[in-house]
Every structure is written in structure tokens, then in C-alpha cells.
Amino acid sequence: MNVTMTVLVLGATGATGRLLVRQLLDRGLKVKAIVRSPDRIPDSLRQHESLxxxxxxxxxxxxxxxxEHVAGCKAVASCLGHNLTFKGIFGQPRRLVTDAAERCCQAMRANGTDKPNKFVLMNTAGNSNRDLNEPISLAQSCVIGLLRWLVPPHRDNEKAADYLRTEVGKNDTEIQWAAVRPDSLFDEDSVSAYELHPSPTRNAIFNPGRTSRINVAHFTADLITNxxxxxxxxxxxxxxYNQES
Structure with a gap:
């Protein structure tokens, strides 16, 4: 790992974003974070010399x-999401996650690079990877269809991942990407055992798993540094998923 690597984090004031910033700093990386409200960053992070x-x-x-902000960064991690309020779910910007991913990738291309930079997107287990055959039940398909049309944040998550899959693709010479799909996020004080799978092993609607935010942050930091x-x-x-006892 290159201890001088710089990572740009989007959504650093969010519940998972703050944890990711800490993970990256603890691994000796430099972090840049685009935030609307710096005071929402804990003092212990805000005063860190590498942030x-x-x-x-x-x-x-x-x-x-x-x-300019992306310049010099070998990786960008997006933990952006919509606030779970009426305005956050139904108000603007409805394409926050998608538009931010597109703008960052375009900025990477504008800067040029001698080898691909990384883009890591926090997504959701409720979104299927349409590059794979991920069968879902008829009932789940109906619910996802309703979410897609009635709940803008779900559609935003789908579009963001689709942009990486179809517009960036797997053979881009300037950008490589991964989309991390947690299920039923909850808070936990420390990193615990977790499982990684190419596709969901549970029904995200009717039999969801659980994933601690700190484990998402840990795995995202691993993708960037390992x-x-x-x-x-x-x-x-x-x-x-968090590993079940």
C-alpha cells in the first residue's frame, strides 16, 4: 500500500461516510472530503492532519x-445517499448518487492517468447486478418495481450502478470500479466478521440480511488499499452481510 495515496470521499458526513474516513486515515492515507457542512464531521476527524x-x-x-478536487486522488469513494425524510426521499436532487458518480468519473477522465483510478460506490442489496443472472421471486420483483417508480432513492441507486456497468464497463483504461451492496444497515461499535458474495444469498425484501455500517466502511477501505x-x-x-453467530 502506498501511504501517500489520496482518496476523495463523497458523503463523508453520513453515518457510513464518517466511518470510512476514519478507516482510511487509520490506514495512513490522505483523505479529501467534499462536504456541505464541515461541522457535521466529528472533531476527532476534523482536526486530523491528513484530512x-x-x-x-x-x-x-x-x-x-x-x-481540480479529483486531481491527485487515486481513488474516489461515494457513500452518498438520500436522507430518510419526506424531503430527502421525494425532493431534489433525485439523481444525487447517479449524477455525483457521473461527474467524478468524467473528472477522472479529464485529468488523465497512466493507470486506472478506482471508484467505489456504496449501493444496496435491493439492487440487482444485471451483469449476472440474479433470479428473484415474482413477489420481490413486484415490490422492487413499485420501489423503482414510487421511491426515487431506489431508482437513483439503480441508475448509479447501471452507469458504472454500462457506461464505464469492465475494460476502461482510466477507471475501474466496484459497487458495494450492503443489506439492512445498522450501527455497531467495531468491525466484526462479515461475508462477501457476488450476488445476494437472501431475499432483500422478505428475508433481508444485516450489515453494520462499520463493516461496510472496513470493506470499502480494503478495496481501496488491498x-x-x-x-x-x-x-x-x-x-x-454480517456473519451470523
Whole structure:
């Protein structure tokens, strides 16, 4: 691992994003984070010498500004999501996750690179990887269909992953990606044993698994810093579950 690597984190003020920032800093990386409200970053992180905070809204940045922030970063991790409020679910921006992914990837291309940079997207086990044959029940398919049309954040998560799959693809010379799919997120104080699968092993609607946010952060940091983990999961959408006792 290169201890001088710099990673750009989107969604660093969120419940998982804060944990990812800590994971990356603890591994000796430099972190840049684009945040609208720096005061939502805990003091213990905000004062870290290897963390640089950029006060801005990702979607309000110009293409030039975005390219400047991405410059020098070997990886970008997006933990962006919609707040679970009426405004957060049904208000604007409805394509927050998708548009942020597109803008970051375009900025990577604008900067150019001698080898592919990494983009890691936090997604959801409720979204199928359409590169694989992931069969789901008729009942689950009906519920997902309703979510797709009635709940904008679900459609946003689908579109963001589809952008990586279809627009970036698996053979891009400038960008490599992975989309991490947790199920039923909850808080836990420390990293615990977890399982990784290419596809869901449970029904995300009727028999969901559980995934602690700190385990999502740990695995995302592994993807960024661990060569073997990246080689195994790049271009894929691994599903992560906490290991059951």
C-alpha cells in the first residue's frame, strides 16, 4: 500500500461516510472530503492532519472545480445517499448518487492517468447486478418495481450502478470500479466478521440480511488499499452481510 495515496470521499458526513474516513486515515492515507457542512464531521476527524475538507455541494461544483478536487486522488469513494425524510426521499436532487458518480468519473477522465483510478460506490442489496443472472421471486420483483417508480432513492441507486456497468464497463483504461451492496444497515461499535458474495444469498425484501455500517466502511477501505481484494471484486457488485453467530 502506498501511504501517500489520496482518496476523495463523497458523503463523508453520513453515518457510513464518517466511518470510512476514519478507516482510511487509520490506514495512513490522505483523505479529501467534499462536504456541505464541515461541522457535521466529528472533531476527532476534523482536526486530523491528513484530512482536507472542501466545503461545497458536489452537484454545484463546476466541471473545472470537480476536476481540480479529483486531481491527485487515486481513488474516489461515494457513500452518498438520500436522507430518510419526506424531503430527502421525494425532493431534489433525485439523481444525487447517479449524477455525483457521473461527474467524478468524467473528472477522472479529464485529468488523465497512466493507470486506472478506482471508484467505489456504496449501493444496496435491493439492487440487482444485471451483469449476472440474479433470479428473484415474482413477489420481490413486484415490490422492487413499485420501489423503482414510487421511491426515487431506489431508482437513483439503480441508475448509479447501471452507469458504472454500462457506461464505464469492465475494460476502461482510466477507471475501474466496484459497487458495494450492503443489506439492512445498522450501527455497531467495531468491525466484526462479515461475508462477501457476488450476488445476494437472501431475499432483500422478505428475508433481508444485516450489515453494520462499520463493516461496510472496513470493506470499502480494503478495496481501496488491498490489491488482492480489488483484483477479486473490481467490475463487480459484491454483497456484504454480517456473519451470523
Amino acid at each position: 482536507s475538507l472542501i466545503r461545497a455541494s458536489v452537484l454545484d461544483l463546476s466541471d473545472t472545480e470537480m476536476a 490489491h488482492d481484494a480489488w483484483e477479486k471484486w473490481k467490475g463487480q457488485m459484491p454483497v456484504i
